[in-house]
Amino acid sequence: HVQLVESGGDLVQPGGSLRLSCAASGSVYSYGTFCMGWFRQALGKEREGVASIGSYGATTYADSVKGRFTISKDNAKTTLYLQKNSLKPDDTAMCYCAAGWPRLGGGCEYVHWGQGTQVTVS
Numbered sequence: 001h002v003q004l005v006e007s008g009g010d011l012v013q014p015g016g017s018l019r020l021s022c023a024a025s026g027s028v029y030s031y032g033t034f035c036m037g038w039f040r041q042a043l044g045k046e047r048e049g050v051a052s053i054g055s056y057g058a059t060t061y062a063d064s065v066k067g068r069f070t071i072s073k074d075n076a077k078t079t080l081y082l083q084k085n086s087l088k089p090d091d092t093a094m095c096y097c098a099a100g101w102p103r104l105g106g107g108c109e110y111v112h113w114g115q116g117t118q119v120t121v122s
Contacts, residue, residue: 002026002112004097009117016087016121022080022097022114032075035100035108038082040093040119047096051082055102064090087121095119 008020020038024031037052051071052060059071070083080097095117100110 002028002099004099004112004114006095006097006114006117009095009119011120011122012087014088014121017083017085018087018119020082020084020095020097020117020119022082024078024080024099024112028078031078031099033101035102036071036073036080037098037108037110038069038071038080039096039098040091041096042090042093045093050095052108053080054108084119087119089121091119091121093119 002024003026004022004024006020006022008018010018012018033055035054038050039047040050041047050062050065051069053071053073061069068086072081097114098110099112100108103109
């Protein structure tokens, strides 16, 4: 089993920056082959994908965060990051990381989830 623990959430002013981390532990011997992603859920809204990174490093971003957020992964530290710049009040949400396996047809089958870290922009 893989445990994911997010950190780095905070209260920040509009225009500010944060870096979220997601540390993996447990059965991480295959961490380098995981595809991983960041998701967020604002109060009263559905969870949405924010950014993803494939096992070979290819990244995708939601249109709402392109140019502001950067996802990265350190396989040696088994840690996923999300650098958030130019934060807006609409970025306020509980943020979750997830890890899984690449699908044959593309995308990622997420099977491990963290408990979340709160980001508030105000």
